Amino acid sequence: MSAGTVAAPGRVEQPTAPRRGPSLVGGRGGIWFVLPFMAVYAAFVLWPLLYGLGLSFFDTSLVRAESRFVGFDNYVRLFADSEVWRTLGITVLFTIGSTIPLVVIALVMALLVQTGVRGQWFWRFVYFAPFLLPVATVVLIWQWLFSGDYGLINAALTGIGLPEVGWLTDPAVGLWSVVLLTVWWTIGFNFLLYLAALQAIPAQLYEAAEIDGAGGWRRLFGITLPLLNRTTGLVIVLQVLASLKLFDQAYILYRANGGPGGSATPILQYVYDTGFTDYRLGYASAISYVFFVLIILIALVQARLSRRSES
Amino acid sequence: MTTANTTADPATAPVLPRARRSRAPEGADIRRYTPLARAGLITALAVLAVLWLAPLFWAVVTSLKHEADTTVVPLEVVPDRGFTLQAYASVLADGNLVTWFFNSTLVTVVITVLTVALSAAAAYGFSRTRFRGRNALFALTIAGIMVPPQILIVPLYRQMLAMGLADTYAGIILPQLVLPAMVFILKKFFDGIPRELEEAARVDGAGQLRIFLQIVLPLSRSILAAVSIFVFIHAWNNFLWPFIITSDPGLMTLPVGLVQVQSAFGVRYAQVMASAILAGLPLIVVFMLFQRQIIRGVATTGLGGT
Numbered sequence: 001m002s003a004g005t006v007a008a009p010g011r012v013e014q015p016t017a018p019r020r021g022p023s024l025v026g027g028r029g030g031i032w033f034v035l036p037f038m039a040v041y042a043a044f045v046l047w048p049l050l051y052g053l054g055l056s057f058f059d060t061s062l063v064r065a066e067s068r069f070v071g072f073d074n075y076v077r078l079f080a081d082s083e084v085w086r087t088l089g090i091t092v093l094f095t096i097g098s099t100i101p102l103v104v105i106a107l108v109m110a111l112l113v114q115t116g117v118r119g120q121w122f123w124r125f126v127y128f129a130p131f132l133l134p135v136a137t138v139v140l141i142w143q144w145l146f147s148g149d150y151g152l153i154n155a156a157l158t159g160i161g162l163p164e165v166g167w168l169t170d171p172a173v174g175l176w177s178v179v180l181l182t183v184w185w186t187i188g189f190n191f192l193l194y195l196a197a198l199q200a201i202p203a204q205l206y207e208a209a210e211i212d213g214a215g216g217w218r219r220l221f222g223i224t225l226p227l228l229n230r231t232t233g234l235v236i237v238l239q240v241l242a243s244l245k246l247f248d249q250a251y252i253l254y255r256a257n258g259g260p261g262g263s264a265t266p267i268l269q270y271v272y273d274t275g276f277t278d279y280r281l282g283y284a285s286a287i288s289y290v291f292f293v294l295i296i297l298i299a300l301v302q303a304r305l306s307r308r309s310e311s
Numbered sequence: 312m313t314t315a316n317t318t319a320d321p322a323t324a325p326v327l328p329r330a331r332r333s334r335a336p337e338g339a340d341i342r343r344y345t346p347l348a349r350a351g352l353i354t355a356l357a358v359l360a361v362l363w364l365a366p367l368f369w370a371v372v373t374s375l376k377h378e379a380d381t382t383v384v385p386l387e388v389v390p391d392r393g394f395t396l397q398a399y400a401s402v403l404a405d406g407n408l409v410t411w412f413f414n415s416t417l418v419t420v421v422i423t424v425l426t427v428a429l430s431a432a433a434a435y436g437f438s439r440t441r442f443r444g445r446n447a448l449f450a451l452t453i454a455g456i457m458v459p460p461q462i463l464i465v466p467l468y469r470q471m472l473a474m475g476l477a478d479t480y481a482g483i484i485l486p487q488l489v490l491p492a493m494v495f496i497l498k499k500f501f502d503g504i505p506r507e508l509e510e511a512a513r514v515d516g517a518g519q520l521r522i523f524l525q526i527v528l529p530l531s532r533s534i535l536a537a538v539s540i541f542v543f544i545h546a547w548n549n550f551l552w553p554f555i556i557t558s559d560p561g562l563m564t565l566p567v568g569l570v571q572v573q574s575a576f577g578v579r580y581a582q583v584m585a586s587a588i589l590a591g592l593p594l595i596v597v598f599m600l601f602q603r604q605i606i607r608g609v610a611t612t613g614l615g616g617t
Binding site for chain 2: 045047115123141142152192241
């Protein structure tokens, strides 16, 4: 399978393979190891999860003490709220628009680095480094690059004879600026996932293919890409789930206004605005929970699809 | 699948960097390709590298300019007046950045230590011991991986207000201690540790705690390093929760404080870029020092779900 499990030739074999897994000899007192984690988990994940669900049935406000039980009113109102659908649409558009380059370019980067080119350290550093930057740093840098008057990107565009683009001001472009910034910022993570998967492919497969006279493209399409199927499935799932949670970079880039003409307002920003600017906590919770259900549905569908493609 | 790579060599942990291995991945050799193909591959790599480096390069150049030179059109890489460290000096003299740096370091270190300790203990309990309700609790933990932290912000905020923890370090730290995925990854690793070791210790009369501390943890140094680094990056860069729970600038973490810089410095671009770079530097340095462990961390934490 992987390099580590191949027994080194000439090494003295152990009489019996070590038995792995839990020992049942005197395995008592285990609950005490789990309890501290469970306590924190219950207090700061499970409880707020239930509390939020409860809130969503109330007309609750941050500024007033009393709250009124309204049943499913918040949920009914939500389905008629065009802003919910608009911001959800923006989120989905962002997810599609960012996932495709974040998977394809990451794969290309990993394949190029995996050719065995010299200076591995350098390439890995260059492609991965932006992932380590705090979101505020990334946005400040790109705000400067996107700037209309002194921005590097527009200067480069006019330099090669293209028209300037209103990166932060044009409603047709506002969301794509967030996509561009996100691809630059986070691609390193997917790149490393692919690189790890590529390094786990045994070299013998390529050597055998080479003896059979398979060229570079044949090796790529015949061996590498098929063996990466599982990784690609995983990268897509992780990326879709991450992209759906768009908030930080869009919020910092455009602050409260949600981008030119509100064109880059993700649904989580609508939740944030509803809860923390308008103080409608119950309604904000209801939107959160509908969004949560959507995320779970997507995860389940993808799990089902990947199980089918595996069998 | 790929995680077998990391479970295979717990003993060779971080100490010995294998120089030859890091130069080129196993079995890959650029000389396999024809000269034309080789030129194409290297050109593609270089073009991508330039695209990925340009934003950082431009930020650094801007931060080193005199303020007046940052808005010169057409853009110039080397200004007539030359470069200066003035922007860095004024940003650091302002003091806020130093405070935020301290807060981020404190919060991140505490989160990393506590999260890894809680997760490792829980993973040990789930992996190597038996008790009633173990499977149910583990299933409950795994279900937590699905919960997007963003949907918890409204109820968590109310909870923190009620507990009087808004604008405190505890308020920033406590909700960030739970990362169910880390429990899952550590459990998978502990599951692979041969049980002979533990049985021998039991015969010698060691209890659970001693087996955990003296046998399991030392054997798991590599995965603990990977998980720690992952938690560290996560906590250092977290924005949403610290942003919501802090309003006192004296308690803000670096990513939250940095967002204030924008408005505070207005159009002083050199100072904005200097702050951005100072905030980004620590993890870049950490990456240069621990590249192997970070790569392993991403590889294992990312693939942990398979």
